[in-house]
Amino acid sequence: MKHFKFIAIIFIFFVGILGILGTENVHAASTNDNYLANIKKKGALVMGTSPDYPPYEFLANQNGQNKIEGADIQLGQQIAKNMGVKLQVKSMGFDSLLVGLQTNKVDMVIAGLNKTPQRAKSVSFSNSYYRSGTGLIINKNDKNKIKSYHDLKNKSVGAQVGSVQYDSMKKLPDVTTKGMENANDLIMALKTNKIAAVAMDQSVAQAYANHNSGIMTISSGLHSGDSDNNIAFAKGADSLVNSANKTISNLQKNNQYTKNFIPAAINKMPDNKNQSTANSMWQYKDFFIEGIKNTILISVIAVIFGIILGVIFALMRLSNNWLLHAIAVCYIEFIRGTPQLVQIMFVYFGLGAIVNVPALTAGIIAISINSGAYVAEIIRGGITSISTGQNEAALSLGLSSKQSMRYIVLPQAFKNIWPALGNELVTLIKDSSLASVIGVGELMYQMRAVQADSYKGVAPIAIIMVIYFVITFTISRIMKYFEGKFSHGTND
Incomplete structure (x- = not known):
């Protein structure tokens, strides 16, 4: 009898956990599309991002304080402005962003995110606001050895796990692809000769090359790694998607994201190439x-x-x-x-x-x-x-x-x-x-x-x-x- 009671308690315990998990889907199914009205009512649009992907999103030191900057932040500000509300930016790990969207921690996700069939099953996506190409970051000492992806045969290449660049590199024959979650870790691996090159979004690659001595970026020559960046919203939030698409359409008329947002973001990045490590670290x-x-x-x-x-x-x-x-x-x-x-x-x-x-x-x-x-x-x-x-x-x-x-x-x-x-x-x-x-x-x-x-x-x-x-x-x-x-x- 005691064993039966014990098993019953365990069963109830796990049912309770499953019940908590199930509230998310119930809430989503029973909610009408009043997302835009609710955001206007509270006066703020909460944007989730992972600030480790310059120039799209990164943490900048302003008067000793962390501030999230980047081209995607400027895009979020423009979307919020057109909605008549203020933008609030919430930082979290990249893998947690879509979960945060589904659990109402954030209203939208802008983080250099690519639309995939799997992701589209759980969230809604805007139109593409930017199409990025694939660049290769290499050590300057290898500039005569590596000129495109054709020269990567029998070499190790790094890329961020889950990125289109990672998937593209995995498809190349006789190339060993090493995946890491953080771009800074990939740059460290490159500079310490753990890998021969890093496959990365072209703009991100250029940002890292501009602010790191000893490395440079080249065109990969690999067009299969090109991808569209999209904004993610909660599933069924059509009012938010439509509002964001209007902003994206207006920006694309003058190519503002490429001509204005990205250069402005790059200009806000610190230049530490000629500064000693001790001095640069003391600033932080x-x-x-x-x-x-x-x-x-x-x-x-x-x-x-x-x-x-x-x-x-x-x-x-x-x-x-x-x-x-x-x-x-x-x-x-x-x-x-x-x-x-x-x-x-x-x-x-x-x-x-x-x-x-x-x-x-x-x-x-x-x-x-x-x-x-x-x-x-x-x-x-x-x-x-x-x-x-x-x-x-x-x-x-x-x-x-x-x-x-x-x-x-x-x-x-x-x-x-x-x-x-x-x-x-x-x-x-x-x-x-x-x-x-x-x-x-x-x-x-x-x-x-x-x-x-x-x-x-x-x-x-x-x-x-x-x-x-x-x-x-x-x-x-x-x-x-x-x-x-x-x-x-x-x-x-």
Whole structure:
């Protein structure tokens, strides 16, 4: 009977999750096309983008602050202006953009996005606003060796995963294609001779070549990699699509996107080619300071709530009540059995379909929940390590079971598990970097911002490695100090 109840609890748990997931489709099916009216009513058009694709979208340093710039941003501003509203730009990982659109985190996505049959099944697309060609970025030392894609035989070529350039390179015979998610990583691989060339959108390739010494761009000679850039909207948002298409049509009459938006975006990019690495990185000190603040904020709040959740679910799992025990087991095993990155995205996008949760709040909630599952097992292990004689002695002195647990067992258990809790805190600080996928401005996010703005790949990585080490080493020393205090108190 107990096993049957336990299975029933697990079944209800997963049905609940599926129910949350199902709300997205129900909402979409029952909503009429009042998208444009709603946007005009709230006075703002929210644009989602991934600012790591200059000159279309990139993060620029203006008076020590992050600001998203680019040709696509100018396009979004023009669309919003024609709608009579203001534009709000929300940054997130490229892979999260369409999910954000489907869960109403953003109203439209402009990110050098290409319309595909698969994507068209879940979102609506505008007409093409720009047709881009494919360029090759090579080291200047290879300019006499590589003049087009014909010279890539028996060589390795890099391209962004999911791009049309990646698909085109994969089709070439005798060419090894290496896919990476971030353009800066591809440039680093090229400059360190890990690959012979990078296949990229022609305008993006030119932007990187203009701001990096030692590399240059050439025409690929490969027209199969050309692609149309489109704007994505929620499925069925025809009023928004029609409004955007009117703006696109007006811009195309004078070829404004190519003649005005792209050159203006390129002019806003910093020129760091002749500047030393130390000087260029010092300009971004405010970026790193902001990243440290958010990383510590996430970690401190998450560890507090993680310990609270850990104590609650550890006691529930040790409880003789089968319902409390089953709930605790479901929570602990499910959280420990799924990737934390997925949990962060689920809280932000999944629960966000019901309640509008800001990115920072969603990151803290997800990391707290994840930490709570691991802390629960640490605390449970600490409690079970205490001799049963301690509890029996407390009961014989007239203490209740709750008093015995509070005043006798838990204090001793925390002394035993202190090193493990310290390790969990260090791990949590490092895992906070996963929140960057939903646009939380912690250290990893700021590092990507500095890479995109400075066009220096290795230096920002080295800096945040040192920062993470200083933070975690300091935490470890503090935890070690209190561990010694506990041991000293025990010996006394």
